[in-house]
Amino acid sequence: xxQRYFNKEIETxxxxxxxxxxxxKLRKQVRHVYDSVxxxxxxxxxxxxxPEDIGGIEDLHKLPFISKSDLRxxxxxxxxAVPLSDCVRIQSTSGTTGKRVIAYYTQHDIDLWExxxxxxxxxxxxxxDDVVQVCYGYGLFTGGPGLNGGSHKxxxxxxxxxxxxxxxxxxxxxxxxxxxxxxxxxxAAYIGESLKEKGYKPEDNxxxxxxxxxEPWTEEMRRDIEKSLGIKAYDIYGLTESSGPGVAxxxxxxxxxxxxxxxxIAEIIDPDTGEVLPDGExxxxxxxxxDKEAFPLLRYRTRDICVLDRTxxxxxxxxxxxxxxxxxxxxxxxxxxxxxxxSQIETVLINEGYAPNxxxxxxxxxxxxxxxxxxxxxxxxxxxxVGAITAMEKKLSxxxxxxxxxxPAVHLxxxxxxxxxxxKAKRVVDKRKLHD
Amino acid sequence: xxxxxxxxxxxxxxxxLVAITDLLAGHGIDMSALSIADTKxxxxxxxxxxxTEKAKDALTANGILVKVTEVVGIEIPxxxxxxxxxxxxxxxEGINVEYLYAFISASGKGAYxxxxxxxxxxxxxxxxxxGFRTVTEKDVRGNxx
Numbered sequence: 001x002x003q004r005y006f007n008k009e010i011e012t013x014x015x016x017x018x019x020x021x022x023x024x025k026l027r028k029q030v031r032h033v034y035d036s037v038x039x040x041x042x043x044x045x046x047x048x049x050x051p052e053d054i055g056g057i058e059d060l061h062k063l064p065f066i067s068k069s070d071l072r073x074x075x076x077x078x079x080x081a082v083p084l085s086d087c088v089r090i091q092s093t094s095g096t097t098g099k100r101v102i103a104y105y106t107q108h109d110i111d112l113w114e115x116x117x118x119x120x121x122x123x124x125x126x127x128x129d130d131v132v133q134v135c136y137g138y139g140l141f142t143g144g145p146g147l148n149g150g151s152h153k154x155x156x157x158x159x160x161x162x163x164x165x166x167x168x169x170x171x172x173x174x175x176x177x178x179x180x181x182x183x184x185x186x187x188a189a190y191i192g193e194s195l196k197e198k199g200y201k202p203e204d205n206x207x208x209x210x211x212x213x214x215e216p217w218t219e220e221m222r223r224d225i226e227k228s229l230g231i232k233a234y235d236i237y238g239l240t241e242s243s244g245p246g247v248a249x250x251x252x253x254x255x256x257x258x259x260x261x262x263x264x265i266a267e268i269i270d271p272d273t274g275e276v277l278p279d280g281e282x283x284x285x286x287x288x289x290x291d292k293e294a295f296p297l298l299r300y301r302t303r304d305i306c307v308l309d310r311t312x313x314x315x316x317x318x319x320x321x322x323x324x325x326x327x328x329x330x331x332x333x334x335x336x337x338x339x340x341x342x343s344q345i346e347t348v349l350i351n352e353g354y355a356p357n358x359x360x361x362x363x364x365x366x367x368x369x370x371x372x373x374x375x376x377x378x379x380x381x382x383x384x385x386v387g388a389i390t391a392m393e394k395k396l397s398x399x400x401x402x403x404x405x406x407x408p409a410v411h412l413x414x415x416x417x418x419x420x421x422x423x424k425a426k427r428v429v430d431k432r433k434l435h436d
Numbered sequence: 437x438x439x440x441x442x443x444x445x446x447x448x449x450x451x452x453l454v455a456i457t458d459l460l461a462g463h464g465i466d467m468s469a470l471s472i473a474d475t476k477x478x479x480x481x482x483x484x485x486x487x488t489e490k491a492k493d494a495l496t497a498n499g500i501l502v503k504v505t506e507v508v509g510i511e512i513p514x515x516x517x518x519x520x521x522x523x524x525x526x527x528x529e530g531i532n533v534e535y536l537y538a539f540i541s542a543s544g545k546g547a548y549x550x551x552x553x554x555x556x557x558x559x560x561x562x563x564x565x566x567g568f569r570t571v572t573e574k575d576v577r578g579n580x581x
Contacts, residue, residue, distance in 0.1 A: 377445065377501060379496070379501055379502075379503075382443075382445055382501040382502075382503055383503070384443035384480060384482075384503055384505045384552070385473075385480070385534055385535065385552075386473045386474070386475055386480055387534075389478065389480075390475065411477045411478075412477075412478070413447055413477075413478070414445055414447050414499070414500065414501055415499055415501060416499045417447060
C-alpha cells in the first residue's frame with residue numbers, strides 16, 4: 001500500500017493544534033536563543049524585548065530580523081547556541097569572500113532535517129521499496145547529505161552518487177534500477193539529454209519520480225524533465241541557514257511547497273519596511289527555526305520573494321504552502337545551484353589587477369546555466385598576441401572558479417565597451433526565463 | 437633595424453573593424469601591411485603604417501586599445517624554399533617565432549615578411565649572416581613620403 005505521509009500526525013495536524021505546538025516551541029526557542037546567543041540577545045535588548053514578551057506566534061512579529069550581514073558579522077561562532085562539543089556536523093554555503101555561512105548541527109538538528117527530507121521523499125511517492133539515487137553534491141553543500149539522510153529515514157536503498165560523472169550515474173541508474181532521483185533540475189535535464197544520446201528511451205529506466213531543488217526552475221523545465229526521464233518531477237526548497245533542503249516540499253497536488261511548520265514558521269514581509277504582509281501577498285520570505293538547537297535563526301530574511309497559500313490542500317497536509325520563489329530582494333544569483341553575488345566576482349577582478357568594469361551574463365542553454373563574464377581590458381594590460389590574452393582569460397576564469405566553485409567563460413573586451421547607465425556599468429544580465 | 441607595428445584590439449562584433457579603418461582613413465593614414473589574428477571573441481589587428489605615432493594617437497583618443505611593437509622585417513627572394521630557409525635559420529638559433537605575416541614590397545618586386553620574435557637583435561643578426569636583407573621602415577613605405 002502506498003504510504004502517503006512520513007509523519008501523518010504532524011503533517012495532517014489540525015491548524016489549531018499546529019498553532020499551539022508552534023507557540024509552545026517558539027516560547028522555548030526564544031528563551032534558548034536569548035540565553036545562549038549574546039548577539040541576538042543584544043538585538044532583542046535594543047528593542048526592549050525579553051523572552052517573556054513572546055507569548056506565542058502572535059508575538060513573532062515583535063522579534064528582530066536576522067539577515068545575511070548578521071551572519072557575516074558573527075562568523076564563525078557568533079550564532080552558535082550550544083557548546084561546540086554538542087555539535088556533530090557543519091554544512092556551509094558556497095560563497096566565500098565574507099559571504100560564506102557555516103551552519104552547525106547537533107544530532108537532534110540532523111534528525112530534524114533528515115525527517116524533513118524524508119517527508120519530501122514520501123510525498124513524492126517514496127517508500128522503503130524505493131531505490132533513491134542522490135546526485136546532489138555531497139560535502140559542505142546541504143543537497144547530498146540532506147536527501148541522503150532523508151532517504152535512510154524512509155528506509156530506501158540509497159545511492160550516494162554525488163554530482164557529476166554522468167556515465168556512472170546512468171550505469172547505476174540502469175543496473176540498480178533507481179526509482180527516485182534527487183539533484184538540481186539542471187543536472188536532471190542534463191542526465192535526460194545524456195540518456196537520449198546513448199539511445200535510451202524514457203521508458204527504459206525505472207525512475208518514477210525526481211526531487212529537484214537548489215536552483216530556480218520553470219514549469220516548462222519541469223515538463224521537459226518529466227518527458228525526458230519519464231517521471232513526475234517534485235520541487236523541494238531549503239537553505240543552509242535553516243538546515244538545508246526539505247524546509248518545504250511539493251506533494252502530489254503540486255500547488256506550492258508545504259512548509260514543515262512544526263519546525264519552521266514562515267512569514268512574508270515587505271522587504272523595504274519589514275512589515276508582515278497578509279497571506280497571498282508577494283514579499284520576502286522569512287523563516288523562524290522553532291526547534292533547532294545549534295544554529296537556531298529567528299526571523300531569518302531569506303531574500304527570496306514569494307507568496308504563501310494557506311488554503312486547504314487536497315493531499316491532506318495542513319501545512320502552509322509557499323509558491324516557487326519569484327525572484328530575490330538582493331542581487332544574488334543562483335547559478336547551477338550555487339549562490340553567486342556579483343560582488344564576489346568583482347573582488348576577484350580587483351585582486352587580479354582588473355578595473356571593476358564588468359558584465360555578468362547568465363543564460364540557460366539546453367536546461368543548463370551558463371555564466372559569461374565580460375571584463376574590460378586596460379591599455380597597459382593589452383599585449384600583442386592572441387595567446388597572451390587567451391592566457392589572461394584562462395587565469396581570470398580559474399580565479400573566479402576558485403571562489404565561486406563554478407566555471408565562467410571570461411571574455412576580455414575593449415575599454416568602455418561595457419554599457420553604462422548613469423556612469424555605472426550594467427553589471428548583471430540574467431537572460432534565463434525562470435519565472436513563468 | 438626593426439619596423440614599428442601597431443597592434444590593435446578589435447572585438448568580434450559587427451562594425452568593429454570598419455570603425456578602425458575609417459578612423460585611420462580620416463587621419464590620412466596609409467597602410468603598407470595588415471594582418472589579423474582572431475579568436476571567437478576578439479582579434480588583434482596588426483598594421484604597418486606611414487605614421488605610427490599619429491595613428492596610435494588617433495586610435496587611443498577614440499578609446500581603442502593599441503600597442504606599438506617592433507617586428508623584424510626581411511626581404512624574401514621570390515623563389516621556392518626561401519621562407520623556409522629563413523625560418524630554419526631562426527630555428528637553428530633557438531629563436532621562437534610568435535607570428536609572422538607577408539606583404540608585397542612597395543617596389544612590387546619581392547615579398548617582405550614581418551616576424552615577431554622575443555629578441556629582434558638576435559634574429560636580425562642571424563638572418564643577416566645567412567644572407568637575408570633586413571627591411572627598414574623606409575623600404576616599406578617606398579617613395580611615397
